[in-house]
Amino acid sequence: MNANWIKVFVAAFFEVFWVIGLKHADDFLTWTGTVISIIISFYVMIRAGRELPVGTVYAVFVGLGTTGTAISEIIFFGEPFKISKILLILLLLAGVIGLKLVTKDDVKEGADS
Template identity: 45%
Template sequence: MNIGWIKIIGATFFELIWVTGLKYAVLPVEWAITILAILGSSYCLITAGNTLPVGTAYSVFVGLSAIGTILVEFLGFGIFPSFWQLLFIIILILGVIGLKLLNEKVER
């Protein structure tokens, strides 16, 4: 696996932390974690662009972040996604898989 893809996964992980932090952070330590997660997400995404096409990297990052955010809401806070959210999550997943497969063909 290309280091760029690992950085995209890391950027997504940090993204999920800071998005959740923006909604639920109250204490100064929670805000500090949120700010560090914003910096970590930005760093990982920017440096992933060194080894991956920027458009592909950003598209996969946004798709994974959207899917992850809905999963965090459901698993962590009991907010169940609607039918339409589930439908579009499936479309996003198919798009992310397609972009990953296309990038692998270009690298060869």
Template identity: 45%
Template structure:
């Protein structure tokens, strides 16, 4: 169950990171509320996951999911660049996430 919580926490990290773009510097109420809720929920689930997972592994995976998800959504939602180096780098982060999960068992 800890891995599921960690995965959801990572997805929520993507939610609040992307949400920051829509808050317009926290001047828009509902995007700001959604971003803050997503942020708090992400931290709570990460905290619950590290009760039974190594903190270094859990944090690295949480950050990795957030980084990859945010970068990919940035490409699709905000027309950010999708050059080869960026995509290869995101693939390496995914490989690192998978490696950490496999190393833990």
């Protein structure tokens, strides 16, 4: 895995924090953390998108962020556990992993391969 894919994973990690923050922030400190998470998340994702195909970067970013957010809501915020939700998350992750596997790391979007 190259450094640009690590950037996508870091961006998705911070996405989980800002998405949760948008729902649960209620004071200056939590809103500040939410804004900082947004800035870090998008900055790192944009940096990765400069070297990797932007469509794949965005799909992986959103897929991992969605998965992390859904799991965090279940674990930390009492969202009901539903097997159907877990199966759909696994399906989403399979798609994200598949996209990552079929994407060449060294090809920019629009370049001839």
